[in-house]
Amino acid sequence: MNKITVQTIDAFTSEPFTGNPAGVVLEADGLTDTQMQRIAREINCPETAFILPSTVAEADLRIRWFTPTVEVGLCGHATVAAFHALAEEGRYRLEPGTQQILYIETRSGVLPVSVDWRGETRWIWLGLPVPRFEPCPEVEELLRALGCPADACLDLPVVLTGERDVLLGVRELAQLWALKPDWTALERASAQSDLRGLCVFTPETIDPANHAHSRFFAPACGISEDPVTGSVSGPLAVWLRERGLATGERLVLEQGDSMGRPGRVHVELRPDGPRIGGEAVTVLMGQMIL
Numbered sequence: 001m002n003k004i005t006v007q008t009i010d011a012f013t014s015e016p017f018t019g020n021p022a023g024v025v026l027e028a029d030g031l032t033d034t035q036m037q038r039i040a041r042e043i044n045c046p047e048t049a050f051i052l053p054s055t056v057a058e059a060d061l062r063i064r065w066f067t068p069t070v071e072v073g074l075c076g077h078a079t080v081a082a083f084h085a086l087a088e089e090g091r092y093r094l095e096p097g098t099q100q101i102l103y104i105e106t107r108s109g110v111l112p113v114s115v116d117w118r119g120e121t122r123w124i125w126l127g128l129p130v131p132r133f134e135p136c137p138e139v140e141e142l143l144r145a146l147g148c149p150a151d152a153c154l155d156l157p158v159v160l161t162g163e164r165d166v167l168l169g170v171r172e173l174a175q176l177w178a179l180k181p182d183w184t185a186l187e188r189a190s191a192q193s194d195l196r197g198l199c200v201f202t203p204e205t206i207d208p209a210n211h212a213h214s215r216f217f218a219p220a221c222g223i224s225e226d227p228v229t230g231s232v233s234g235p236l237a238v239w240l241r242e243r244g245l246a247t248g249e250r251l252v253l254e255q256g257d258s259m260g261r262p263g264r265v266h267v268e269l270r271p272d273g274p275r276i277g278g279e280a281v282t283v284l285m286g287q288m289i290l
Helices: 033-043 076-088 139-146 173-177 183-192 230-242
Strands: 003-011 020-025 047-052 061-066 099-106 109-116 123-127 133-135 159-161 165-169 197-202 212-218 223-226 250-255 263-268 275-278 280-289
Touching (some): 003 076, 020 076, 033 047, 033 061, 061 076, 076 123, 076 275, 076 280, 139 165, 139 183, 173 197, 173 212, 183 197, 197 230, 230 250, 230 263
Parallel strands (some): 020 047, 061 099, 165 197, 212 250
Antiparallel strands (some): 003 020, 003 280, 109 123, 123 275, 212 223, 263 275
């Protein structure tokens, strides 16, 4: 029987059973696409990261991300989880007292990951491309599917990111938490507009020092609601600053509290694109029989 080691790691948190859980397979070389999809379905985290040798000279390693139903082109929390696991095993010379930058080959291009382990806390940062925004179609249909009244929305354009995520702002935290999406309608609307997911956010936060609170829905990817979404946090932070809802070079975004899995994503805004950062904690390790 073939066996592989699998881990479950909570990302964007230092507390077990909070943040966003990710599956991690560090030895994925030799697995077929079908096997990776089945493993992700069996682990049943929002995403599972599979570590592979790079196929391009400019990258140190390759990562593929699978939800329980599909492969996705970019995932922040599973990347943080994967590098937490790599550092736990001391791979790629990731050791206490060091700060290292590695480059990962992904479907979204070659991206930098910085592991800062110079202090007691290990911080993992993923660099994202400079986001672009375009008007979002079918806004009224999406609002109906979300169960969001139009008068709850901020006086801002509703936009799409390059990853085909909707950014939609509401005025109050209570309105955000009150959303009860019609999943069938939301999945249909997502498919019609070729959306990856919908990020609904508010500038009202639990901690006044933070900058926005959000929820992320991705039924088209097999994820009704994602606890803490790193890949959308970079574009959201850029959008907040562009629209005058936040200032500064480093923002902190809240997510997951309404699901009982609070997590915090730190975003550094840079000219070459935002980078998202956070901590992680291992909660499970075992072997899967293929």
